[in-house]
Amino acid sequence: MKMINNNIVRWIMGIIVIVDIISILTPSFKLLDLASEMSELAEPYTQYYDESERIKNFLTEDGYEVIYAGISNYSANAPFFDWYNIEDNTVCPSEEKLCYSDKVGVSVEMKSLGNRNDQIWYTLTAMSSVYENAFTYGITIKSPQILVNMLFSEKGIEIGQKIMTLNQEWQFSIKYIVPNLVLHQTLMGFLVKEDL
């Protein structure tokens, strides 16, 4: 107890605690800076965020089952900006930090139902009515079956479409990505890329 009452001990402990406080505060302020920068970057995302529920509602009214509907900003470093010479005016605060471009992509994941062209058309209409200025519109359609669009014949007579059943879970998916530009120019030619 004598040692505790010693003034030197008080000074030493006091100085160590002050160093401790500084070591706690230094990263905290860095984190606060980072958080404020991130909130600025996330602005276009949050601005659109709540609207994705509207796409879901539109499509559910048409009888479709929507698994996911959302919007996200493309990374400013996305390679396709360079590939297609797309102008991107995003100014990144620092190369090391995560930086989003102002280009947003809307995506919907849904189960297949009825005519595929109709489904894509309804979904695109719903997406473009909610987000007019999105950069791309992505539709992922999940299905339990593979439709082999190949008419096969028996004894030279066409008898119909062959349907191959894979499984009963909605695991098979086809993704359609539609650039906004194409949608507005042609309004009909929406099949741009197909990933199997």
Place this chain on the structure above:
Amino acid sequence: MKKKYKDLLNKVSGYIVILAGILMIFNLFKSGLGSLKFLNIFFGIALIFLGTYVLKYEKWAVILSGVYGIALLINMYSLTKLVGWNALILILHIPMFILIINWSVFFHENDKQ
């Protein structure tokens, strides 16, 4: 404030600082002996001593523990900014508020005198 409550507040604050010190030392053994982690043992011992001085109503210790509380509060706030507010973080705020309340009560009472 009644002396009974003031004493209780001071006691709780002192033990919070001691507990913080013990946790800091415990963190050292949990993480292993890294060169930087080794500092934790000094910080932990210093906090335990600080807690004992807070229990003795020593003015400098109460001031430092209050500042420590504010520093941790800023630290927590910066974390919540990144991770988002959740129940765990809110519960962790309570000891820091106690340290700050103890500090302000201590000063308030001293000013009166």
